[in-house]
Amino acid sequence: MTAEQDQPRFLTMAQVADELNVKQSLVQGLIRTGELRAFQVGGRGLWRVGRQDVEDYIEEAYRRTAERIAAGELEDRTETGDQQ
Numbered sequence: 001m002t003a004e005q006d007q008p009r010f011l012t013m014a015q016v017a018d019e020l021n022v023k024q025s026l027v028q029g030l031i032r033t034g035e036l037r038a039f040q041v042g043g044r045g046l047w048r049v050g051r052q053d054v055e056d057y058i059e060e061a062y063r064r065t066a067e068r069i070a071a072g073e074l075e076d077r078t079e080t081g082d083q084q
Contacts, residue, residue: 010048013038019054030057 008015016036017024027049030036037053040046068074 007051010050011054013047013049016049016054020058 011019013024013027013031017027020027027036031038031047031049036049036057038047038049041048065074
């Protein structure tokens with residue numbers, strides 16, 4: 001079995017938040033705005049996000065960020081780390 005096969009196909013919002021190192025409320029917002037694909041399981045408010053959808057979101061975020069840096073909209077802060 002490969003490492004990829006050991007990974008679950010679908011993640012909870014809490015798992016996605018851990019994966020992205022953000023709060024669960026941000027993941028909920030990304031789902032609400034359609035930036036991150038997800039689906040509801042049953043009628044109890046259980047949401048799942050496909051592992052590939054998380055990877056697609058990350059790839060798109062990298063692309064948008066690179067475009068914004070190239071356009072001069074963002075400072076390149078790769079040397080200084082996170083600053084808020």
